[in-house]
Amino acid sequence: MEKIKQQKLLLASVLGLIGFTINLFPLPLFANIQLVLGNASYVISAILFGPWYALYTASIAITGLFISWGSPHVYLIFSIEALCLGLARRKEFYSLYSSIAFWIAIGMPLFYLYATFYSNLPDSHLPFIILKQAINGVLYTAIGSFLVILTPSYWLFQPKGKGLRRQTFSAQLTYVFTLVITLALLLAALLFNNQFIKRQQDLLSQNINESALHISNLAQAYIDTHSLALNSAASWLSLNKRDAEQQQIALSNLHQHYPGFITMLIANETGKIQEASPVSLFIETDNLKNLDVSDRDYFIEAFINQNPYISPVFLGRGFGKDPIVAISVPLYAPGNTYQPIGIIEGSLDLNRFKEIDRTNKLFRDQYIVIADQQNRIIFSSPELAIQPLSDFNYSEDNALDSTLLPTMNIHDKANTAPEYVYAANELDTGWTLYVLNPFRPLVVLVEKMYLATFAILALSLIVTFIITRIISARLTRPLERIANKFSTSIANDNNDYGIDDDSPKEIYSLYTRLKQSKSQLIGYQLALEEKVALRTFELEQANQQLKSLAEKDPLTGLFNRRYAEEQFPLVQENCQRSDDVIAIAILDLDKFKRVNDTYGHLSGDLTLKAVARLLEDDFQRDGDIIVRFGGEEFLVIMPHCNTLKIESHLENFKQRLAKIVIENPDNNASFTVTTSIGAVIGNGTYNDALEDWIKQADFNLYQAKNNGRNKLVFTTLQET
The missing domain is CATH 1.10.1760.20 (Arp2/3 complex 21 kDa subunit ARPC3)
Incomplete structure (x- = not known):
């Protein structure tokens, strides 16, 4: 264990x-x-x-x-x-x-x-x-x-x-079928759903990446067009020297051809604004020529470093106060391409990205975020509620490690459920364009698909369970009937056993073999029952003999002491219930040893048998128990006796015994014997132990022996 x-x-x-x-x-x-x-x-x-x-x-x-x-x-x-x-x-x-x-x-x-x-x-x-x-x-x-x-x-x-x-065979078969089908359906459903989800994610990935590429191309084309226009304008302005009025007219004409610029300006070598467009804004702005842009990156990069420059997003001041992305190019004096005399700058209209976003939404439920080189927001779809110039912060969720779809959370960064699936493209300017697809619609689609699958699965399992139970019962019913019929009857036709043409071959074969075996078993059973009945009778006889040997004295045929001890509790209980008396007498043959010594042991045995026969003749009531108590002692238990007559009855027996002549044919010896008797009588309630009754009777026997033998000492027991 x-x-x-x-x-x-x-x-x-x-x-x-x-x-x-x-x-x-x-x-x-x-x-x-x-x-x-x-x-x-x-x-x-x-x-x-x-x-x-x-x-x-x-x-x-x-x-x-x-x-x-x-x-x-x-x-x-x-x-x-x-x-x-x-x-x-x-x-x-x-x-x-x-x-x-x-x-x-x-x-x-x-x-x-x-x-x-x-x-x-x-x-x-x-x-x-x-x-x-x-x-x-x-x-x-x-x-x-x-x-x-x-x-x-x-x-x-x-x-x-x-x-x-x-469990029944039908229940076991139903469970195994249900288990196998449940496992198969669950695995099939999970595999199907997994393939469906993978397909949806692949489609979404393809869709969002195509959108990111398309919008990136539009944004890049918008920037490139205006950068090229500004470069061309700077080259044209650098060919001829013009006065301030001519510069203003040229700048205004350029601005009219490229409305993608919110404002345009020309600054001199010290960073002071000389001309600006639109002219109305130039006139309305007080002390515009006092505005200094020498600290702006777009001036430093274009004038000092002499490179065309596209700036990160920043907040305008003085000449426009909106978020600005500036494109700047150096200006040179005619005939001198080494020493710049100022810059030309155009501030892109970021609302153009809004038009791109609006057009994209006509076809796809997607949002746009454009961040500059410093990861600050240049533009975001209004639905995202992200302010321009703010840092673009988001948390990436890795819940989709099994796919290639990246996800992000913008508003609830601690939530494990993704908010958006996204694709990102980096523009030539160093900007990053993000296309965001809400994640929830995909989740809803997947949930509906799973719920529908689970509902179909549950219905399938219920139907499977019912059908399997019917089929298993159909398959096992012949076996049950065969078992029941073979256990209760001898002969029946096939239909009684549930055997028909549709029954499986194995069951029909089992039926025919069982039928043949049953006939043989019945014959064996009858023969065995006959043998068992005979052996049972012999065993009962042997048990009776054993019981008799165990309870009776083999010499005298009287009951032995063991029998008396077993029967006395019943006798005492019976007399106790009826409030009746019990008399007990112990008889001891006087000088019995001398009989054996003088006439031989055979004579002693004849004496014991004679005494036993005389006891059986004198104490014939059904309740009387006569016992050879040991050696030459005898015990007589007399329930329900007559208190007034029992003493005289014992006295008569003593006298009759003294008159009997015992003859031994082997040695022609004849002799008589006497007996001493100690007897007591008491109510059944006196004591339930035989030893206590015998103890009192044995005391009386001792008195009888001391008084000269061949005596009867009879006393009544008093309850304490």
Whole structure:
């Protein structure tokens, strides 16, 4: 027994370690939803060993899940599940049915309470996540149960003993069919859903990357067009020297041809603004020529470094106060391309990106974010509510490690549920363009698909269970009828056994063999019954003889002391109930040793037999018990006797015995014997121990011997 316990503990530990290893790497299904398979280890332990070993295995396996998820709720829910499965198995309930009942009655409500009060899961996800967890539980229970069925070496550990409820063959067949079909349907559903999700994610990835590429090209073309226009304008202005009025006219004409610039300006070598467009803004702006842009990056890069420059986003001042992206190019004096005399700058109209965003939304539910080299917002879709010039901060979610889709959270960065799927492209300017697709529609699609699949699965399981039960009953009914009929009757036709043309060949073969065997068994049974009856009769006879030998004296044929001790409690109880008396007499033959010494032992035996015959003649009532008490002593128990006559009756017996002549034919000897008698009489309530009665009678016998033998001493017992 101790060795079996050690084997169970070892196997439970091994199962726990296997479950621990598998649970370290749960299979990702979608987003933050994962498939747990390592819990099948404690299902196996529950089936084979019961609740406490299952709890031990679960405590090891669940630790792997805790390390992976970092959530303590796994210890509560899955430990309770392990105990419930073990207790259900002890009650002979099938594990798959027990798992379904557990998740409906306990598991899903517990998980809902945990998710509501102790997690940050969004309410919209809860129904799906809870249902998924229940389906997951049924799946790994089915896997564990199936592994036990497929592994005969495990069967040695399954519970055995008295009082276990034996399942019918129909119930076992129904369960196995249901288990196999459940496992097949669940795996098929998960595989189908996984392929569906992968296809949807591939389509989404293709869609969002195409959008990112297209919008990036539009944005880059918009920037390149205006950069080229400004470069051309700078080259044209550098060919001829013009006065201020001519410069203003040229700048205004250029601005009219490129309305993508909000404003345009020309600054001299000191950074002072000389001309600006639109002219109306130039006139309305006080002291515009006093504005100094020498500290602006677009002046420094274009004038000092003599490079065309596209700036990061910044806040305008004086001449326009909107978020600005500036494009600047150096200006040179005619004939001198080495020494700049100023810059020409244009501030891009960022609303152009709004038009691109609006056009894209006509076809796709997507948002745009454009960030500059310093990761500050140049433009974002209004729905995102992100202010320009703010830093673009987001958290990346790695829930989709099984796919190539990157996700991000902008508004609720701590939430594990992704907000957006995104694609990012870097422009030639160093800007980054993000195209964001809301993640929720994909989640809703997947949830609806899973819920529909689970609903179809549940309906399929119910239909499967009903059909399987009908089929199993159809297959096993002939066997049940054969068993019942062969146990209750001798001959019946095929229909009585449920055997027909549709019955399986094996069952029909079993029926014919059983029918032949039954005829033979009936013949054997009759012969055996006859032998048993004869042996029983002989045994009863032998028992009677043994009982007689055990209770009677072989020489005199009287009962022995053992018989008297066995019967006295019944006699005493009977007299006690009827408030009647009992008389007990001990007879001892006087000088019996001299008879043996003088006339031989045969004469002694003849004497004992003669005394026995005389006792049987004188004490003939049904209740009287005559016993050879030992040697030459005899005991007579007389219940319900007449108190007034018993003494004279014993006296008469003593006298009759003294007159009998005993003859020994072997030596022609003849002689007489006498007896001394000690007798007592008392109420049945006196004592229930025969020894106490005999003790008083033996005392009277002693008195009779001392008074000269051949005497009767008779006394009445007094209750104390």
